[in-house]
Amino acid sequence: MSSVIWYLYEFGRKVWVKGFFNGKTSKEIMEKPDRFRDFPKVLKKNCIGCGACTSSCPSPNAIKLIRDMDDKDHHGITYPVINKGACIRCGFCAEICPSEPKTLECGENHFITEKFNIVPSKRKFIVDDFLCIVCGKCRDACNVNAIEEINNRFRVNEKKCVACGDCLKSCPVKGAMKGIFINNLEEQKTIIKLIVDRLESFIENKKEELDKLDNLSLVKIQYPLSELWDEIIAILPDEEVAYEVTENAINRLKIRVMTWNEDNCKLCKLCVDECPTGAITYNEEDNRVKHDKNKCLRCSYCYQTCPFGVVKYFVVKFLVENNEENNNDKDINEIVKNKVIGITIKTSPLSAYLSD
């Protein structure tokens, strides 16, 4: 009996009767609720053009930074454009956007005041305290105030850094602000070792030119970078990283080269006792003094000791230069083809004292 009353009550309700005769979805269900995170809204005039939104975006084609044409009075403004066909409405771009007020608005997450960094960057920015002259230009250039001054020293706050690289451009001292690649340190070491080995053997093979060298003149030779490039790419496939590591390593490289001319040796064995690592040995069987390159420290003791000029000692510096002048290529492989390593060789400064 009670269930019959319940049925009468349930089916007698106005809502039910209305729904039974007019079975349409109600309008409120079809509308997007306020909390719904829709496609990002772009406010062009706030954009600082840092590119943080593009690098935080998980979808490859969703955001592009666009720059308007310049007119007579103003530079064209830079701003992001959202491709709705690729945007996944995750709102990362709005969260990362460092401009104040925001250039991108998407959902409500970016109104959270506590900021955190989700930029997947290959670089980590570090201030080298030894080279930094504390001029503060990087701090002024930083759009997100990621560079802080602590005890008269600058430090990059990784939680705020968006890896835009503006500090790198503004730094007046070469090498004081570093954007290092942190993901493949082992490969970078192998590359530098490969470069040093190759260049050293290349220089040692240029005997004729080294023999002519006196303590006033320099020898300049060139070595095409493309000969090393294939091996470098085999070690580290990321061309952009590989090229920058190679160029930095070569430009900073300063090596000492020893040549060992056995024809002049008179077997006085003075050098054998002088060598601190035991790299020079006397072999009684074939009556020769041998120099082991892998043990050698390039300390120049043997060079200073030898009275017969068996050992020669050179200081070599390197610089990556352009082979042809007009070089507008953007592809790294094309750039590498045009680059040569300029090698400058001079005798060690000791030679001036020894020859007197």
Add this chain to the structure above:
Amino acid sequence: MFQSLKNIVRKSSIHVCIVNCGGCNGCDVELVALFSPRYDIEQYGIYIHNNPREADVLLITGAVTEQWIHNIKRVYSKVPEPKIVVCVGNCPISGDVFNQEGGTVHAPVSNFIPVAAEISGCPPRPSEILNAILSTGPGAISNRGRERK
């Protein structure tokens, strides 16, 4: 006379077949929500079939994977005329997050079959899908029906 009668019938009852050509299933879940009582797609005369031979509209989700390049054309050829294709979600439009450098996704779908409408979103809301089907579906089908072959 007969043609206009056919158009009226086509407008009021649309038969739909869902094809997932290699996506994450997110869009398919949103499509399933359309059949639920909350959105109730059948009140608009839209019916779902698993068989393309019964369908007027192909709803495509997913970024075309290698195996689907051939099959998507086969499925399309089995739909009786007049037929239209609607892309649901970003994957068939641009490949979305799957279209990474070095990936093996063959988006967009429009490279393989003609597409009439695109619904962007990852995934789109059920109401967005419903709006798109209702605004393009009936008109497009009756227009295709008037084409002379």
